[in-house]
Amino acid sequence: MMQARKIIVRGIVQGVGFRPFVYRLAKQYGLKGTVSNNAHGVEIEVEGDHVSMQSFIRSITHASPPLAFIDEIETKESSYKGYLDFAIQASNGSEDRFTLIAPDVAVCDDCLQELFDPADRRYRYPFINCTNCGPRFTIIQDIPYDRPNTTMSVFPMCTDCEREYNDPENRRFHAQPNACPVCGPSLTLCDSKQNKIQSDNILDRTAQLIKAGSIVALKGLGGYHLACDATNDEAVSKLRERKRRIEKPFAVMIPDRNWLERICTPTQEEISFIRSINHPIVLIRRKDNSPICSDVAPGNNYIGVMLPYPPLHHIVMREVAIPLVMTSGNISEEPIAYKDDEAFERLAAIADYFLVHNRDIHMRCDDSVGAVLNKRHTMLRRSRGYVPYPVKLNIHAQKNTLATGGHLKNTFCFIKNDFAFFSHHIGDLENYETLRSFTQGIEHFKNLFSITPEILAYDMHPEYLSTKYALESEIPVKIPVQHHHAHIVSCMAENDLNEAVIGVSFDGTGYGTDGNIWGGEFMITTMGDFKRIAHFEYFPLPGGEQAVKEPWRTGVALLNQVFGNEYKNVDIPFVRSIQTKSALAVIEKMIQQKLNTPVTSAAGRLFDGIAAICDVRASINYEAQAAIEFQMIANETVTGRYNYEIDTKSIPWRIKWNGIVRDILKDLQNNVPVSDISGKFHNTIAMIITDISEKIKKDTGLHDVVISGGVFQNALLVDKTVDYISKQGMKVYTHARVPPNDGGLSLGQAVVAMHKVL
Ligand SMILES: [Zn+2]
Ligand SMILES: [Zn+2]
Ligand SMILES: [Zn+2]
The missing domain is CATH 3.90.870.50 (DHBP synthase)
Incomplete structure (x- = not known):
């Protein structure tokens, strides 16, 4: 039948x-x-x-x-x-x-076999x-x-x-980009003035140029990279200077897996992450005495490593046979160059040579970055190799939603049916180029997935460009979403949590419903709502953004808060060093008169201020540098903690950090190594999270703790927090597919908005 x-x-x-x-x-x-x-x-x-x-x-x-x-x-x-x-x-x-x-995924083993088979066409x-x-x-x-x-x-x-x-029957049946040397795209090597370099073998020639210390702009899958020899101090510092990128770590591409153990000490989880078909950059502990220049990732115990992914990289890496710095083709914080004309225009002052090809890139897409946190492959920047895979939601949206994300590390997100399409990394919405990339990206996604959004979600911060874009849009329903609520919900969504949780969101900045800068928040959180239960006691940020760039200002503010005007009598190197700063008097006045000095509860800023007081770093060259370097020096085996108090007289409870500052000063005066102080500070923060979670559990019966926000990129803090909380019989949920930082914000915003209109 x-x-x-x-x-x-x-x-x-x-x-x-x-x-x-x-x-x-x-x-x-x-x-x-x-x-x-x-x-x-x-x-x-x-x-x-x-x-x-x-x-x-x-x-x-x-x-x-x-x-x-x-x-x-x-x-x-x-x-x-x-x-x-x-x-x-x-x-x-x-x-x-x-x-x-x-x-876009890395070249497969079958193709790789053919690529290096002299008999293959x-x-x-x-x-x-x-x-x-x-x-x-x-x-x-x-x-x-x-x-x-x-x-x-x-x-x-x-x-x-x-x-x-x-x-x-063929492996290339309907392979849309199928091509060969006879019919397909081809390479051209040029100098920075677009003069063609004649060579019988362009790839050999490129490798020679890199080995001789040149910087080469390589056109890849989602945009241009700038490549140079990662073992050549001179080449690396030349790249830093020209790219105007001071101290922010560069990623490194290694020729093959064998190089992993030569430059870092990977765990099994890290090895499987770096080898996955998506081929992200993975942050792995670097090895002492490796051939990689220290200037590649100064002050950092980790190094961002990736394997070659398109065939072009494989050939170049075989030829050079050394690790290369492989960083986005851009100046400082601009988006990655991906069109040939603009690449020549924008990168001519950085690259000595250009290896280009004539297959156009339609959508720019940066490399993805990940790290193993809480034993999970965790995205820190979710882009090439992952986008546009959707995150499947356990709820079906009645209406299409667009969320415009945050200000830094922007991504946007669409929800259609039960899929959340959150975008490739757009970048910091601080210049025209990035804003254009944001609006073009949104239009492209609308077209690709046939989505006409009816609901628009955006951050509450009135000055974010993503907020302004939202307010000017013609989408009928607009829903502002609190920053930390969005963080926690992004983590709930990827962990399939629908019921109320204890949400902990620690980051550097986020606009609060009271107009203050939040970022050390404990919230009873549902998908559609939150209640702020506890936060770090507010402290002043003299100069606002300026204090973010100069953590010593925050250091002064913390000391001033604890000791008043007497703080200058505290005998530690930090206090001695700031006396010479001409801005000090102004800053004191700003704090006293509350001039251009917002207050904040942000854990990220507390890390900054403590790092400054410990004389780790007074001003920064890239986001969160002080906090990162403070983490990097931590003695991870130290067991001590500092004193803090939780004032529970009224909700929200206030976490009083005065005792922490006092204890740290004692340690500094007793010449306790800063590495131990950092270790004890991490223990203290993890204990605060545990303590408050337990208190909330006692009051409410909730026992799922969800942690999200940029501070939870700190592997040491995540591991300690998970360890402490688990021992109290509660479960901690962390991120994996969605970044804990503001790159994951848009997903949370979209899900919150969707629930608010249900
Ligand atoms: Zn293949
Ligand atoms: Zn062909
Ligand atoms: Zn944030």
Whole structure:
């Protein structure tokens, strides 16, 4: 008895070799019919006997291709048409176009094998790819994902490539970026004035230039990198100077896995993270005496390491055979350059040479950065290799939502159905270029996922450009979301938590509902609402933003708060050193008269101020530098703690940190090493979190603790917090797929807004 079925597969099923997989499966079971891409995913019409049909349907889920992600399979009866064969049909881009798209992934092992096989027709061809690997998100201009809708449309395939493309048995069947040296993109090497460098072997030549100390701009998957020899002090400092990037760590690309142990001490979790198909930059403890220049990540025990991911990197890395600094092609905090013209314009003063190619990048996408926190692969910057994979929500949105994110490390986020599409890393919304990247990105996502947002969520901070964008938008329903509420909900959403939790959000800055700067917050949190239960006692930030850049100001404010005018009699190196600062008198006046001096409860600022008092760092060159360096010097085995009090007379409770400052001064005067002081300070903060969580648990019965915010990128603090709280029989939830910092904010905003309109 012949049966006919119509099967619709939803998920990431386009551009990942799904149709040929279905084709081969149908052939294997002797079934007839068709498979095609449509606006919803993949549609299969299939005819055959009952038993084969059942096996076929089972295998669709169990044996799907590596990049595929099946969200749902719908099977219904269909009328028997008497197909004679099984065929793959062309896509039809129609009606409500909504389909998921795969991210750009690292070259697969099969392609890598061919890349270095002298007998292969793609030997050392830097654009080799197949349906299991290669560019996706960065080359798609429109959906459905077919070659004419990508930046590969300008390269007509040669007959060999076309044969592969049309052969369902071939690994390159419908591999949209399929190409070879005959028909595909090609490389050009130029100097910074765009003069072509003639060479029989451009890649060898590039490697020689890098080894000779040059800085080369390399066009990659999602934009330009600036590359130089990471073992050459002169080259690294030249790059710092030209890029105007002082002290902020550079990422390093290593030629192969064997180099990992030569420059750092990876754990098993870190090794599996760095080798995952997404190939992020992973922060790993660096080794002493490694050949990497100390100036690559000054004052940091960790180094950001990545493996080569596109074939171009593989060839270059084989040739140079040394680790390279591989940093975003931009000046300081601008977005990464990705168009050739702008790259030459913006990077000419930095790079000595340019290795470019003629496959356009449609969407810029920075490298992703991750670290192992609480034993989980945790994203710190979620971008290339992950975007636009959605985060699946356990609730179905009635209305499409857009959230505009925060100010620093901006991402935006759309919610449609039960998917949250949160964007690639946009950057700090502080210049025109980044703002343009933000608005273009939003338009691109709207088009790719056919989303017309009806609800708009944004941060409460009136001065954020993301807020201003939101207020000017024509989207009818606009919902402001408190910064730390968004942080906690972003972590709840990725951990599938729906019920009220004890939310702990520690970061550097976030606009509070009382107009003060929050950032050391304990909140009973639900998806749609929060109640502020406790926070660090407010302290002044003389000069606001200026205090963020100059933590010594915060140090003065903390001491002033504890000792009043007597603070200058405290005999520690910090107090001696600030006496010489001409701004000191002004700052004292600002504090006393509350001039341009907001107050804050931010844990990040407390770290800053304490780091300054301990003479670790007076002013910073990149975000959170003082707090990071204070963490880096910590003696992690020290067990002591400092005294604090929790004033519970009224809600919100206030965490009084005066005792901490007093104890630290005693330690400083007794010549306790700063590394021990840092260790004890970390213990104290973890204990405060535990203590307050327990108190809330006692009052409310809640026992799930959710920690989020930029301070929880601090691995030492996360590990200690999880350790202490777990011992009290409570469960701690941390981030993994969503960054704990402001890069994850947009997801939280979108989910909060969605619940507020329910
Ligand atoms: Zn491949
Ligand atoms: Zn070809
Ligand atoms: Zn934040």
